[in-house]
Amino acid sequence: MDRHARISALLAMLAKEGKIEVEAAVTALGASPATIRRDLVYLDEQRLATRTHGGVVANSGSFDLPLRFKIGRAAEERKRIGAAAAALVPIGATVALNGGTTTLEVGRALAARPELASRRDSEPSVTVVTNAVNLAGELLVRPYLKVVVTGGVVRAHSYELFGPLAERSIQALSVDITFLGLEGFDPVFGASSHSDAVASTDSLLVKAAAKVVAVTDSSKLGRRAFAQICRAPNVDVLITDSGADLAVLARLRSLGIEVLAV
């Protein structure tokens, strides 16, 4: 068991557990506590983890915050939606993701796609533009992803960046696909958000994209949130879960939107 093997094993433990205890690593890897400590210091220096008493904790954990405290039933649906959305991204594409729990799952699914990670080019496989700080924090560890953050003021509620700085940044960019998380999607009112400031920023992400994919669990369909992001026909594809109301889906299809219920 050489150093590389140990570091690899430790990183695997870190990804799985979110933390590593010296004692646990000693018994798992069969090395001395001194060596394990040195390895953990190395992980800390490489910013892959943060040293604590007794071990280390994963760094992405500091961003792995619950947006709101509703990590309940919809988790599984969101993961399926995220996987379906990530499958739409070709290698070499540039995509944009706004904030929200669903787009977070899209980002995670994208990062987990094996055909991206296995490429050995020096160029990143996919470029991800996002105005969500927590999403950026989760993705930036992957060398095969180029992560671009829009500027702006942070909205503590959802970790989204908005404001003039964000809008000017986005106006300078053009992307292949925007994956749009939202809080309401109605055939008439279109896509909407609870915050007008964020809705304004999100609308620019829509304008900057050649293709717009709305991602949302079915509870948001047919509902209107406070501020409009864009009209429904601006959305090219909708990915939602199979619990969606078929009548609403039919109306959306009649507007020319391609609907995927996963």
Next chain:
Amino acid sequence: MDRHARISALLAMLAKEGKIEVEAAVTALGASPATIRRDLVYLDEQRLATRTHGGVVANSGSFDLPLRFKIGRAAEERKRIGAAAAALVPIGATVALNGGTTTLEVGRALAARPELASRRDSEPSVTVVTNAVNLAGELLVRPYLKVVVTGGVVRAHSYELFGPLAERSIQALSVDITFLGLEGFDPVFGASSHSDAVASTDSLLVKAAAKVVAVTDSSKLGRRAFAQICRAPNVDVLITDSGADLAVLARLRSLGIEVLAV
């Protein structure tokens, strides 16, 4: 049940109930009252809750609490430097922080300043501009801080944003103080960084500031990293630890730099 697990559990309780009683936490977590009290004091110090008799209550304004708060163990020197730097910031000021472990501590110390948190204005007490994604992620929970993120491409090693997007964002801003973390600070070569891209971005943070405060542990003094950020006289104040070489400090003072060794 280690400290991390306890803090996580306590934050979950706080998010759910809005308050924590010592007695309830003792029975729920199986730790002694003394330990629970210490944890609650920690939450109070981190401005994530407010200490009361019998427990803590959630801070008004922020119902969003981090589920897994990172309990970092910064070197003692960096903590002292961070505290000294944070003390320079008047209420209402706008400050900029670049990336790095030392500026991270400045941000943490700033977030922990009680006179900021105790203000009951609707306006945030301090505005923080940063191009470090991890720093933004740690600070944004505090409702009394307005966190502004520059845009840009993420540099995975240091969580820093750089590139044209970052530079244009910074050029549109003006701040009272820039706290500059760096990898080398030499009387002749000035402040320097390992990455030329980040150095270029950092140099704009220097230009945007009325006052520049360099923060670094003493090991970086007299050293030159690859890329220059700015000349030494552009720095108004240097905060370092007491292990610094006195000859180097004297040379820096002769350049008109105010030197604090804490």
Next chain:
DNA sequence: TAGACTCTGAGCGAATTTGAGCGTATTCTT
């Protein structure tokens, strides 16, 4: 082959964390 360097493991003093004791402060009850 000699020397230098790196990695690993062990030892030891220092530091952190936890729990308990005890005097003091605060809150509640009467």
Next chain:
DNA sequence: AAGAATACGCTCAAATTCGCTCAGAGTCTA
């Protein structure tokens, strides 16, 4: 308002863990 009950802060001790140094094994280079 006064007394009782609870909770707090502080200190101290025990256990664990950490950081540092040193020595031995293995590897690379001249």
